[in-house]
Amino acid sequence: MRKMRKNFISGLSLIVILSLIFALASCSKPTEGGQPTGKPTEAPSETDPAETSEPVNEEPVELSILMSGDNTPSEDNIVLQELGRRTNTIIKMTYVPGADHATKKSTLAASNSLPDIFNTSGDEAIEFKEGGFLAEVGDLIYKYAPNIIANIGENLEKAPINSDGIYLVLDARLGYIRQLNMRTDWLANLGMELPTDLDSLYKVLYAFTYNDPDGDGQDDTFGLCANTNPNMFATIFGAYGIPVNCNIELEDGTVTIWVKHPKFLEAMEYINKLNKDGLIEPDWATIPTMDMFGKLWNGVAGAIEWECVGPTNNWMPSRYTEDPVPTFDFPIIKGPDGSHGTPTTYMSLTSGWAFSSNCKNLEAAVKFANYCMSEEGNELLYLGIEGTMYRWIDKEAGQYELLGEYKDSATHRASGGWVYWYLFAPTHHTEIRTFNKQTQEGVALARKISIPHVYIATPLQTRLEYGADMDQLINEMYVEMLAADGDLKSIYDRYIGEWESIGGTEWEIEATKAWKAQEGN
Amino acid sequence: MQTVRKENTLGRPAAWLKEFLQYMRKEYMLYLMILPGVLYIVIFKYLPMYGITIAFRDYKVSSSLFNAPWVGFDNFVNLFSRSAFIRALTNNIFISIYKLIFGFPFPIILSLLINEVRNSKVKKFVQTSVILPDFVSWIVIYGLMYAIFSPSSGAIKGLAEMLGHKGKIPNVLTQKETFKSVIVISHIWKSAGMGTIVYLAAISGIDQDLYEAAAIDGAGRWQQMWHVTLASLRSTIIVLLFFRVGQMMYAGFDQIFAISNDLVMSTADIIDTYVYRLGLEQRKFSIATAAGLFQSAIGMALVLITNYIARKVDPDSAIM
Numbered sequence: 001m002r003k004m005r006k007n008f009i010s011g012l013s014l015i016v017i018l019s020l021i022f023a024l025a026s027c028s029k030p031t032e033g034g035q036p037t038g039k040p041t042e043a044p045s046e047t048d049p050a051e052t053s054e055p056v057n058e059e060p061v062e063l064s065i066l067m068s069g070d071n072t073p074s075e076d077n078i079v080l081q082e083l084g085r086r087t088n089t090i091i092k093m094t095y096v097p098g099a100d101h102a103t104k105k106s107t108l109a110a111s112n113s114l115p116d117i118f119n120t121s122g123d124e125a126i127e128f129k130e131g132g133f134l135a136e137v138g139d140l141i142y143k144y145a146p147n148i149i150a151n152i153g154e155n156l157e158k159a160p161i162n163s164d165g166i167y168l169v170l171d172a173r174l175g176y177i178r179q180l181n182m183r184t185d186w187l188a189n190l191g192m193e194l195p196t197d198l199d200s201l202y203k204v205l206y207a208f209t210y211n212d213p214d215g216d217g218q219d220d221t222f223g224l225c226a227n228t229n230p231n232m233f234a235t236i237f238g239a240y241g242i243p244v245n246c247n248i249e250l251e252d253g254t255v256t257i258w259v260k261h262p263k264f265l266e267a268m269e270y271i272n273k274l275n276k277d278g279l280i281e282p283d284w285a286t287i288p289t290m291d292m293f294g295k296l297w298n299g300v301a302g303a304i305e306w307e308c309v310g311p312t313n314n315w316m317p318s319r320y321t322e323d324p325v326p327t328f329d330f331p332i333i334k335g336p337d338g339s340h341g342t343p344t345t346y347m348s349l350t351s352g353w354a355f356s357s358n359c360k361n362l363e364a365a366v367k368f369a370n371y372c373m374s375e376e377g378n379e380l381l382y383l384g385i386e387g388t389m390y391r392w393i394d395k396e397a398g399q400y401e402l403l404g405e406y407k408d409s410a411t412h413r414a415s416g417g418w419v420y421w422y423l424f425a426p427t428h429h430t431e432i433r434t435f436n437k438q439t440q441e442g443v444a445l446a447r448k449i450s451i452p453h454v455y456i457a458t459p460l461q462t463r464l465e466y467g468a469d470m471d472q473l474i475n476e477m478y479v480e481m482l483a484a485d486g487d488l489k490s491i492y493d494r495y496i497g498e499w500e501s502i503g504g505t506e507w508e509i510e511a512t513k514a515w516k517a518q519e520g521n
Numbered sequence: 522m523q524t525v526r527k528e529n530t531l532g533r534p535a536a537w538l539k540e541f542l543q544y545m546r547k548e549y550m551l552y553l554m555i556l557p558g559v560l561y562i563v564i565f566k567y568l569p570m571y572g573i574t575i576a577f578r579d580y581k582v583s584s585s586l587f588n589a590p591w592v593g594f595d596n597f598v599n600l601f602s603r604s605a606f607i608r609a610l611t612n613n614i615f616i617s618i619y620k621l622i623f624g625f626p627f628p629i630i631l632s633l634l635i636n637e638v639r640n641s642k643v644k645k646f647v648q649t650s651v652i653l654p655d656f657v658s659w660i661v662i663y664g665l666m667y668a669i670f671s672p673s674s675g676a677i678k679g680l681a682e683m684l685g686h687k688g689k690i691p692n693v694l695t696q697k698e699t700f701k702s703v704i705v706i707s708h709i710w711k712s713a714g715m716g717t718i719v720y721l722a723a724i725s726g727i728d729q730d731l732y733e734a735a736a737i738d739g740a741g742r743w744q745q746m747w748h749v750t751l752a753s754l755r756s757t758i759i760v761l762l763f764f765r766v767g768q769m770m771y772a773g774f775d776q777i778f779a780i781s782n783d784l785v786m787s788t789a790d791i792i793d794t795y796v797y798r799l800g801l802e803q804r805k806f807s808i809a810t811a812a813g814l815f816q817s818a819i820g821m822a823l824v825l826i827t828n829y830i831a832r833k834v835d836p837d838s839a840i841m
Contacts, residue, residue, distance in 0.1 A: 127582065133582070285783075472786070475783045476783050480784065
């Protein structure tokens with residue numbers, strides 16, 4: 001009995017001690033990689049070849065990557081497996097919804113466990129660099145990444161964050177520009193032409209809502225898709241000369257936010273009327289993005305403000321449920337003074353891909369990035385595995401067909417197709433190369449009529465300090481004005497007054513100085 | 522004189538220590554058994570409290586928790602100078618008070634009603650039905666609310682149209698005037714059932730003789746409920762009130778984060794959602810921690826005040 005008791009006590013003590021050790025080990029900081037230093041953890045090898053697409057007889061290197069998007073790929077899909085095989089890596093991909101991306105990175109940074117490769121931009125990138133979370137990869141890039149050099153070129157060193165070394169591999173692709181995509185089959189049913197100005201746009205949206213454009217005898221359609229994002233009215237704002245969601249320069253040289261454009265109130269009155277008259281998405285304040293798209297796909301909405309890449313290319317024809325599928329065109333809407341277009345996009349100097357200073361094999365990571373930025377790599381990330389998931393019909397013309405089970409777009413996405421394509425995407429990436437003719441023309445048209453705006457590449461202290469509060473206030477003002485029944489000016493004055501007092505005025509001064517310095521004035 | 526004192530002071534601890542060691546030798550098994558729990562609390566609850574110090578430091582993601590520079594109360598000054606925080610604090614107080622006033626009595630009333638159901642099968646069915654919503658996440662609940670209130674495809678719109686209504690249906694999810702009610706009602710719907718468990722357990726422990734005695738004295742069902750059931754629940758109600766008051770500064774992050782939108786943010790933004798934006802989206806960890814510490818301090822003060830009042834009114838109900 002005494003022996004049993006002794007054994008019991010010994011066992012219990014052992015459990016307690018093990019628990020304590022385990023708990024303390026869990027709480028302690030990971031020692032791998034050590035403190036971030038901002039320097040590569042390994043010196044580049046002088047003898048390794050620059051080629052990365054050929055599998056080599058070395059042990060595969062494990063690379064962790066964080067990406068975001070609204071797809072649901074399988075965790076270990078065949079595209080990632082193939083990418084790993086071609087780059088001699090084992091890819092540990094963390095794929096999070098776009099809305100959680102920033103918070104995920106913040107929490108990972110706080111626990112010093114950022115993945116080897118992740119994308120970052122603006123203030124966040126600067127904070128990460130200052131915190132020593134980003135590895136400097138200049139030597140490795142110039143030695144092992146000719147595709148990156150070829151695609152990004154001199155911009156790589158122009159980016160303010162890269163002033164003392166390469167910490168950020170800038171996005172090589174130029175962002176698409178929004179435009180109005182309008183159903184021409186509905187216009188034909190109604191005997192109407194594409195609208196050309198704000199009055200005719202109102203008439204078309206009215207007819208789409210109340211004149212049964214699909215001819216089913218039901219009151220089940222509306223004119224224009226919308227949610228709480230002002231971008232959904234980019235063309236209308238553009239007709240008033242306003243580059244929505246971008247910074248502007250006023251006549252006196254002050255740089256400020258887009259809502260302080262002299263014609264903002266006029267534009268809001270027009271949009272407010274569309275809402276009051278029921279011509280836009282009735283659930284705009286609460287509708288999730290995919291549900292909003294669904295209204296277009298299911299023949300409920302007649303127009304959407306989006307890059308035409310979606311409506312006329314990527315969603316065509318598989319997303320649409322009507323037979324025959326809808327047809328679209330891109331009306332140019334001119335305002336009272338002839339203004340038109342939507343905000344242009346510039347080659348980014350502030351966003352891109354970074355390598356964590358905790359990365360154990362930066363050389364392999366840079367080679368991996370170089371492969372992704374190749375034509376072959378980007379084709380794999382966009383279309384999947386050639387011969388298994390797709391085959392080229394005419395590669396020069398960008399025509400391909402999906403094969404077997406991958407003809408189903410959901411299966412294709414679950415297997416990794418169309419999901420990771422923007423990972424170190426080259427400038428002339430596969431999506432662009434495979435556009436249909438209408439989309440090519442639409443993309444070119446949107447760029448041709450796009451509106452220039454103020455683009456400040458340097459981080460501003462006032463944004464770092466008050467950015468969240470200022471942005472929240474502008475969001476609230478915009479939706480309140482959109483939904484308002486009464487006087488818009490009083491709402492505007494109230495919010496702008498508060499915006500200025502919580503840091504807006506201070507930001508305007510700093511932004512104006514930064515812009516003048518950037519422009520060399 | 523000094524020598525005598527020295528002997529006494531040296532002698533007392535020795536006796537105390539001897540007594541303690543004797544006691545420990547006798548009861549060491551019990552203490553050994555409690556050790557894992559104590560270690561758990563110390564390691565996972567008390568040691569992390571050191572992190573609170575970043576409320577008084579200029580902490581950045583790059584800094585170490587131990588060497589970030591001290592800044593005194595600067596983070597609190599910064600926090601209270603932000604109008605968005607003051608708005609969140611005000612909303613937080615009002616939403617918490619509404620939830621307390623309307624939400625706290627609801628499980629009590631529900632328990633009393635369930636207790637009056639005589640058919641045991643019906644009673645179990647009702648009990649299970651009211652508890653079920655607690656297991657539904659706020660995201661799903663928002664989905665349900667959207668399906669009910671959507672002005673374009675919601676159930677209410679369908680019903681109104683069926684009854685001949687042709688006009689627009691107001692969206693209660695996007696109106697400042699109605700949104701606080703939406704918060705409180707959905708909170709009650711979700712949590713009231715779970716709240717009844719404790720009360721029903723307490724009711725089941727009430728001596729049945731009390732009811733018989735009351736009935737003999739001529740008390741009806743209503744009087745029995747008031748003078749026996751409710752009176753016997755008094756201590757339970759007060760203890761649960763302590764817990765609820767202690768949580769007053771936490772107005773329901775999950776709920777508000779899931780169901781709010783920019784149109785109602787001015788009435789729905791609470792400290793937790795503000796801290797989320799500031800801390801996790803903008804990485805202002807020090808200011809976010811200051812806000813969290815402020816919440817906790819107010820919560821503790823409220824518990825102490827409630828306890829003090831309870832001790833004055835009914836000493837047996839106080840927890841300290």
